[in-house]
Amino acid sequence: MDRRPRSFYLLAAFFTLFLLFLYGPTLTIAILSFQGPEGGLTFPMRGASLHWFRDLFEQQAVGDIWGSFGRSFTLGLMVMGTTIVVSVMGGLAFRKRFAGSGVLFYLVVTSLVIPSILVSLGVGLIFSQSGLDVHWATSGFGAQLTWTLPFGLLIMFAVFNRFDKSYEEAARDQGASAWQTIRHVVLPIIAPSLIGVALFGFTLSYDEFARTLLTAGSHNTLPLEIYGMTTNVTTPVIFALGTLTTAFSLVVIGAFLAAVWAMNRSRARQGSDAGRGMV
């Protein structure tokens, strides 16, 4: 192995600094959330305890954290499921180059780049002017989809661009119907990428603030609850909440990574099923 050039070490140092920059602040509040009861929002640490985490579990103290967490979680799952189904259908549709697909594509790009507060304002106005109540599961759900669907679709584009069409041709040659081809050939091949779509769908929804601001109605989602806390809570309890939500995100990523790993493993174990299907 040849020696690494000097630029490697410079760039590696830069990369390390970048990681410190990314992780530093979050680690800081993680440490500060373990302050003693006398501690404040900054260093120095005044003792170490779980005081602020306990505070978080006493509902009256800081609003409806657990209710809002439950809503965010449910909404995240709803958005995730819808994003997977609609993105796969959209991805399949765009392969057909149907008339008007160009217009739809630019609509998707618009959806991606439009400032989120505009979606929030517009959806809020439509609901209020037509006499409907805004609610996280209706208006909030729709507003979040305008953000998660474009991401899901972009991933599907990337997936289908690398998709080997000869598998489908083989299936058709053997007499599979269009639906059978999708169900037994296309979907199993793209399944691991769908985990990526799911991960995007869930986390983008779970963390979405601006698009939910005017569309969630009287019951807050977690980001809205956190936002509310930042304006009136001046104790490390908010850092405790930050630590918990970060930990929760890590658990979610871990679960998704484990799913990918398990899927790859079972594939490796099963190997090729050539010649087995028809017997």
Place this chain on the structure above:
Amino acid sequence: MAAHPKTFPAASRLLSGASLKNRHVSGWLLASPLGLVLAVFLLLPIAMIVIVSFWGATEFSIYPAFRWDNYEFLLTSPVTWKVFLNTFKYAALTWAFTLTIGFTVAYFLAFHVRSLTWQIALFLLCTIPFWTSNIIRMISWIPFLGRNGIANSTLMSLGVTDRPMDWLLYSDFSVILAFVHLYTLFMVVPIFNTMMRIDRSLIEAAYDSGATGFQTLTNVIIPLCKPGIMIGSIFVVTLVMGDFITVRFMSGSQSANVGRLISNDIALLQYPSAAATAVILLITVLLVIGILLRFVDIRKEL
């Protein structure tokens, strides 16, 4: 199907016509849920904002009308122009920093990290903070940058300064810093993606032809990365231009961008005025995107 066009001209025309129509119909059927969501939650809201931007407002309610007052007030107010200028300043500075940092990070990962496993591992390491709440990531800067924060105490103990520096927090500096912190990843991902698709033999060829590392970078790698750079730029610029919460938190409500202007109007229930500002913002953002898209055909690059 068109195998015997001479034998059955009518039948073959009919068949290919049917399959052509079939493609469009099934395409639209598959795309209909997507189209429906975008129509109801994107097009309709935009139309609503445009309509409401002409309405009038009292202190308690809004009423249908057709007046240019909202736009007239908006466009003749020096505050608007200042705020727009500020928005562009934030967007330009954030773009410059995220591009420099994002490109360097992607370059390191794509060309200096040798094994695929390490590339993926280090890349994942960069993406993990992205999955944490944006608001939490913003407030996590406060113990860092505050008067008695880590930055100030470190600088003072090093003897760089003898009293705390106030400009670290609640300033343009902290706003840009937070933007860079939140959005650099949106630059890293598309640039890394295009870099990974560059044919390595092109770099070998440049090296064999006697190009220095720097020449290879400027003449081969950067031009080939243009699509990734453009897509990253579109993300960063639009996110920064529409942002209202980072600016509010990190400037301590001391400076404003267009998003803040809109959210202030919303808080005061001045929806028509908010809508007019939103329309101007939307036009501006679409113009910027239009210019950026001139440089790259994103549909081809996906």
